[in-house]
Amino acid sequence: MNYDLAHRDDASLLHVAFTTFRIGVLILTLAKLSQAQPASVTQALQKTMECKSTPAQTSNHETRIPSPYDRPYQPLPWVTVKDVLWALYLYPGRLLSRIPTLLNLSLNIAGPVVQMLSAPRKDELLQRFAAALGPEKPPSVFVDIARKYIANDIRRVGDDLLLERTNANIRCISFRGREHLDGALADGKGVLLVGLHWFAERAAMRFLTETGYPVMSVRHQEPPDKDMGRLGRRFFQPKYISFLHNVIRDEVFLGDRECALKILGRLRCGGIVSILLDAPFSQQLVELPFLGQTRDIPTGAIHLIRISGCTVLPMLALGHARALKILIERPLTFDRSLPNEEFCQAYLPPLIDILESHVRKYPDQWDCWTKPWKKP
């Protein structure tokens, strides 16, 4: 058994190395093409790409949920810096993750460099922190939070590489509120873990699954990236989607027409589902105050809560895969006899208030500070 696994690891290492080489050659070729192509050839290539992508889009029966990151159509460059970074992350990065010491070393080296390059991002963060957490606090507090935020972001990038592996070896140093989860499961009505996009979210879900609490995550299938070029969209995004599938594993996609039915089915079987309420990907959104501004909050979860009769537990995941902290709060109570709209009006704002208080307490752990706050 062990021999088989080792043999398979060697084979996949070779495969990853070979693919890295091929992608490198492809990037160089396309970079040359995009610089030296006459306009007519570039247009012809562009048309070919568009024609090839059309059948895939039409054959997909899933509804595409409009993304707040969508921009008006404009021709994409062939290759962007982000594409090269994606290539590095998905190929040499994954090779590196086979040797955790080397991965840690690389992250430690990359940390100060990324901190230095993130100056514009930090300025944006400082403005958001001041608006959300209160301008009366001294700027040094926000500078410190911004530094920790960037560090946690880098750490999460490394965590994903570890979580992709079967043996992720997650170390949880604190798991508070386990009794709430056990109690809710004993009721047999299903458990909905509601939370936000914490940097340690994926590590927490994986840890729960590995410790006997299998969790189904709800997510957007195509992670949006405004800085992607055509190469990235064509090759690296599908690769990243399958990479994320290996990280998250038990998942249902928001674009899936049966998404809500799958969640309801899992809850009615007494299972656990995790929903993150700060992702504005839904057909139905309501505007609610959140951290001093207005944010689009999806209402699907609250309808599910009413219909399924499941137990709802607010959840918080802090730290990273090597020092994870999980906090599950007491179950929330609902009057499910209320009509749909009234139920939503009565219970969504308090739920968002609870989650907002988590962000105020642990601002450096919340991933969505730099994401758009409202759909355009």
Added chain:
Amino acid sequence: MKSPEHAEIANRIRSVFVQSLVLNLSPDETARISDLSSVAGLDSLSLLAFVAGLETEFSHQIEPERLKLAFLGDLQALTDYFAQRVRRYY
């Protein structure tokens, strides 16, 4: 339809469907619906509303294994299913 009872259940399902999706249809148009899954605007959340509407209408919770578009979009299958459940009560 197999019987007047089936026809009545099918009409109730159509009516729940139209209400769930907030479709602006006349009774005649509603009566002509035969394939629920092909109706435009039937997304994930409206399916959920449809399930909730059906369960309230027939006072019966649909089993988890039947919560699929293939089943919920098939008017005949739904009619047979609820006809069986309704019959049990009488």
